[in-house]
Amino acid sequence: MFSRFDERKVNTPLNHSRIRENNTIGFEHFDSCFSSGFYYFLALRFVNGVAFAVNLPVIGAFCSKWAYYKQNGLFMAVLIAYLHLAAAVTNPISGAICHIFGWSAIFYFHGVVGLLVFLIYGFLYRNSPRKHPFVGDVEKNKIDLEKPTTVDKKLLKHVPYRAIISTPEIWAIWVASIGVSTVLNMIFLYSPIYLRNVLGYSVTHTGFTAAIAPLAQAIMKIIIGQTSDKIKFLSEVNKIRLFNSIAFFGCSILLSFLAFTDPRTHVGDFKLSFILFGCAGGIIGVNTGGLFRAAPILSRQYSHFVTGNISLTLTTTMFLVPFAITPMTANNTAEEWKVVFLWLAGIMTVSNVIFCIFIRGEPCEWTKVR
Secondary structure (H helix, E strand, C coil): CCCCCCHHHHHHHHCCCCCCCCCHHHHHHHHHHHHHCHHHHHHHHHHHHHHHHCHHHHHHHHHHHHCCHHHHHHHHHHHHHHHHHHHHHHHHHHHHHHHHHCHHHHHHHHHHHHHHHHHHHHHHCCCCHHHCCCCCHHHHHHHHCCCCCCCCHHHHCCCCHHHHHCCHHHHHHHHHHHHHHHHHHHHHHHHHHHHHHHCCCCHHHHHHHHCHHHHHHHHHHHHHHHHHHHCCCCCHHHHHHHHHHHHHHHHHHHHHHHHCCCCCCCCCHHHHHHHHHHHHHHHHHHHHHCHHHHHHHHHHHHHHHHHHHHHHHHHHHHHHHHHHHHHHCCCCCHHHHHHHHHHHHHHHHHHHHHHHHHCCCCCCHHHCCC
């Protein structure tokens, strides 16, 4: 769709600017769908999934058109941080609203907020800096640096799919995204369960404590995004490898330590488990300087396709993770979660090794204008 239509035409009807993974209209109907039955709710969640899938392709297309080439990391960091900021905001708010007004109020609140954010997006966004009334000539010329602005628009519509999927470096990005998406979905979907059933937090406190890891990730992403743009003493490929390794290996090490804590039998492990869990989630934010930086650099004008498949790994693992983790944590004991954390640590380690072997730091051959 992005090769045929611009991102505003695709994104607007699918409501890109909603809170977390829920579109505006859908959230306001969740309450009635709950009472109507499981399959009505499932159908609405499918619609939300379609809307969610467009997020990363939009980000890829945005960066290829709007990002100054010396600020790729910062642009990607700020845009990707929406996922974590949304979770950090919705978790504590939902916990408080549920405690005071009940579950139905959560859906109506987020429906209204999503509508307001969406309207702001529709009013302000333009597909190109040259079409935006608030962007001056100096800014436009600076943004256009290092971009193939002279390419025929019809040529850009023909995405070299075969060349892209035949590129090992692109597969390295996708493999790394599978690893990080698996851990992210565990944190987003299961952190309230772990905090409540293993660490013993109440419902209200669970909402606030579950927001710490996503908030830490969002802050880390923005800091690292800007830092990666400023570092000059390392080559691009080595910067990408360094930041991705810090994120993946760091998370793997912290999850391994977390696996061997048991807050139910050792009182001192209670705070330690909470700190390790939050840090394991937070350090993932460093990958803004890794795989998320690599994607637009390698794929340039075709980054919507590459980042779109990152979105595919995120949504696919969102579907598959519960099938893996739920049977492994049937009783929600510390011993069961030990297996989960070690399994996730192994996935992060293997995916990063593959990433570091095959990644590079310059645009691929099929991005060059002929």
